[in-house]
Amino acid sequence: MSKSNHHDVIVIGGGPAGSTVARYASARGANVLVIDGRDPIGTPLQCGELVPSNDEMKRLCPDVPDMDELFQTPEEAISRISSKMHIVPPSGKPLKFDFEGLVLNRVAHDEALVELAKQSGAKYLVDSHVERVEGHNVIVRGGETYSAKIIVGAGGHNDPLRRDHWNESSLKIPVKFVLMDGDFGEAVELHFGSMAPGGYAWMFPKSSGANIGLGIQRSFSKGRSLNQYAEEFISKYDGNISFRGAGSLPMSGTIRTFVKGHYMLVGDAAGMVLPSNGAGITIAMIGGRIAGQVIAEHLTEGTSLEEYEQRWNQQMGKVMRNSKRAFRFGSMLFRLPNWMLNLTFNRLTKGVIWRAVTCRRMFWLF
Numbered sequence: 001m002s003k004s005n006h007h008d009v010i011v012i013g014g015g016p017a018g019s020t021v022a023r024y025a026s027a028r029g030a031n032v033l034v035i036d037g038r039d040p041i042g043t044p045l046q047c048g049e050l051v052p053s054n055d056e057m058k059r060l061c062p063d064v065p066d067m068d069e070l071f072q073t074p075e076e077a078i079s080r081i082s083s084k085m086h087i088v089p090p091s092g093k094p095l096k097f098d099f100e101g102l103v104l105n106r107v108a109h110d111e112a113l114v115e116l117a118k119q120s121g122a123k124y125l126v127d128s129h130v131e132r133v134e135g136h137n138v139i140v141r142g143g144e145t146y147s148a149k150i151i152v153g154a155g156g157h158n159d160p161l162r163r164d165h166w167n168e169s170s171l172k173i174p175v176k177f178v179l180m181d182g183d184f185g186e187a188v189e190l191h192f193g194s195m196a197p198g199g200y201a202w203m204f205p206k207s208s209g210a211n212i213g214l215g216i217q218r219s220f221s222k223g224r225s226l227n228q229y230a231e232e233f234i235s236k237y238d239g240n241i242s243f244r245g246a247g248s249l250p251m252s253g254t255i256r257t258f259v260k261g262h263y264m265l266v267g268d269a270a271g272m273v274l275p276s277n278g279a280g281i282t283i284a285m286i287g288g289r290i291a292g293q294v295i296a297e298h299l300t301e302g303t304s305l306e307e308y309e310q311r312w313n314q315q316m317g318k319v320m321r322n323s324k325r326a327f328r329f330g331s332m333l334f335r336l337p338n339w340m341l342n343l344t345f346n347r348l349t350k351g352v353i354w355r356a357v358t359c360r361r362m363f364w365l366f
């Protein structure tokens with residue numbers, strides 16, 4: 001193995017989680033290599049492309065410091081800023097909420113994160129699929145081996161480090177979506193009920209056209225396929241489809257441990273998606289910042305890597321717990337027939353539904 005193959009840190013995956021780890025670890029002098037199977041990173045698109053604005057993030061995750069420093073979304077990565085969210089039951093009659101969301105150009109968003117990490121000094125190796133991790137070695141397809149003191153799994157829901165070295169399963173929701181041409185108004189829409197059993201459907205308007213899709217829990221789907229549900233929901237909207245995509249979302253929340261010896265997991269690989277609303281991009285970046293900072297402190301001052309889990313719990317523990325609880329409650333609720341669900345979404349329950357979606361306690365005791 002040549003000397004240039006030795007690093008302080010190897011990050012598997014250069015998505016929002018991995019690039020953020022790389023940005024913060026290399027800013028404090030760590031020698032970081034990010035290895036990603038894609039070229040360019042971020043393509044093809046696999047996303048609904050909605051993130052809360054920085055102000056919404058401050059309300060959603062009140063224990064997370066310095067949001068404006070973390071989220072520096074450049075203008076070219078923002079397609080539309082929406083100020084309304086409609087939560088829509090099967091009746092189609094929405095409950096309307098004030099909510100500031102950024103509908104992204106996700107590919108440009110992820111490219112900007114790569115750029116920030118490179119400016120901090122991180123190196124990238126693209127088009128290189130990581131096959132496996134053994135000890136301190138990362139082996140890519142073709143047999144080339146890279147080594148590091150610390151190895152971070154940020155490879156999303158199929159991360160190879162998680163697959164081979166963690167014995168934990170997550171509920172994964174399969175998702176299909178399209179980009180459609182046309183004018184879809186200003187509000188972002190989340191739909192709940194039999195159109196997306198056990199999951200939800202969305203319509204997020206962009207500056208031109210919209211991102212429309214849905215995810216389901218297979219155990220709720222009564223023998224119908226994801227394709228059938230997706231076609232049925234998408235066909236309610238009128239316009240030419242310019243892109244079709246699919247993916248998978250971990251929806252059972254964070255796994256028990258993120259650190260094993262010199263291995264760490266972050267982002268989707270660690271289950272860092274808020275299950276009650278599907279937010280994963282910003283949450284992966286929150287986890288990525290903590291991991292990157294702790295890695296830098298570990299290398300310079302000997303801070304324990306487990307400090308990453310403690311800081312995550314301080315910043316995100318409450319929000320994640322509330323979100324998991326809301327998701328479990330929603331999963332029971334969404335087994336109800338549509339007519340009952342329609343009755344459940346009303347002016348009296350509006351506040352509780354919003355608290356569930358925004359990861360706050362729904363009820364006084366619950």
Ligand SMILES: Cc1cc2nc3c(=O)[nH]c(=O)nc-3n(C[C@H](O)[C@H](O)[C@H](O)COP(=O)(O)OP(=O)(O)OC[C@H]3O[C@@H](n4cnc5c(N)ncnc54)[C@H](O)[C@@H]3O)c2cc1C
Nearest residue numbers: 013015016017037047048049050130156247267268280281
């Ligand atoms: C269809 C869909 C819609 C979504 N919509 C939204 C949304 O609207 N808003 C939101 O906040 N979140 C959304 N999410 C979730 C969000 O995309 C993820 O939570 C977020 O991307 C997590 O970031 P990450 O860096 O952990 O993983 P990823 O973004 O998945 O990045 C992982 C990276 O690792 C690389 N990689 C994986 N395996 C390997 C390997 N073996 N070797 C080398 N490289 C590898 C991949 O190429 C990829 O670049 C959606 C997800 C899906 C699938």
